[in-house]
Amino acid sequence: MVGRGTEVGPAGQAPPVSATTTADGPPCAAVDVAGLDLASVYRGHAGFVWRVVRRLGVADAALEDVVHDVFLVVHRRLAEYDGRAALTTWLFGIARGVASNHRRGLARAQRKLSVVEPPTGAADPERSTEQAQVAAFVRDFLQGLGEDRRLLFELADIEGLKVPEIAETLGMNLNTAYARLRAVREQLSRALAEREAGARRSMAR
């Protein structure tokens, strides 16, 4: 699993957010809500929100706007956060709503205006690197999953949210969630192994 509970500050120190979001903790790990303020939540979780809204289909050009909006909502609702769910789960719920509304608003705007050039997939210098190719491969793989499976997998295995909380948020049976997660993991592992084998064969020719 890749995810970390909170992000690490530039100096390498953990931010002062004690909400546990790693999947290794108990389902409802204790959260020190008293220490939470907007700055610490942003410091600890801006990257998480950024990645999540991107995975929720927000275009690159709109990511900053949507993340901004998410944190405005967080600011307003922070007092309501009681620590029963992981902070990341709570943030995901907000991000999901904001991203969804953003997409709806965008669809409305696009019906009204046709002036916006869509963000181009212009030259990414990193695409030539193996890492970028693998990242692109995984992205394609994830895009091929149904939304629920994809979100489940991304939140669990990339962002480190706890499966029970993800299942609850997505309205998914817990056993189903575990079964799907395992299936996707195996599917990805196989796909990567096949890709690697194909690359080796190509090089051998």
Add this chain to the structure above:
Amino acid sequence: MTDRTNHDDGLSPAARAALANLRAADDLPADARARVWARIEAAQVPSDMSQGPAWRRSTGVIVGLALAAGVAFALVNLGRGAQQVAVAPRGDAAAYGHEVATPQRVRPQDRPAVAPAVATVVPEVAQQVVPEVVPQVRERREPERREPVPADMSTLAAETALLQRAQSALAAGDPGAALARLGEHREGFGDGVLAREREALRVTALCDAGRREDSRAAAAAFIREHPRSMLAERVQGVCVAP
């Protein structure tokens, strides 16, 4: 049921590495992190703003509570009478339903006498540039330490200061001075972090200066340039009344 956790059943080492790689590739760039935080700071309002009358009665509470640009729209709207104020950042905020602040109706007499203070990112700006501002009433708890936004804070602080001065001038009814400060910002920072906010604020300043056609032209240009910006719809509403 057994208390299962996210152990990596079925995930190969290569897959784990690929996911770590993807996570890094998708991460929030440092410059975007700084920009977004600056805008969040700009748009912050007291969380008890929705308390309405009690909040308005409090002479110690500032209406906009933000630094330069985002809050300009609060002031714009205050200046136009009963219109929406800054918490909800975009015109389609209603679409956010309960997750977005209820727009506040503020009367012109509630307009703050001074510019709102800068929050945690660049507190020194608030102290040095507008030392007379009333301290903010905003967070329930102060941050434990200053936000370590990984950006060139001196530049951001300078940008913020200029826009804040422009905003103060607007609030004081001196759109000419506001336009001068905005011109300085354009000259000094061009496409800086707060360029978008500057251009939005300029729409207001032009309108307040009686240059309504210029204001509308600037608004149209803004919307053309930034159709997806949260400020676009607000800009659109500036200077439309006869």
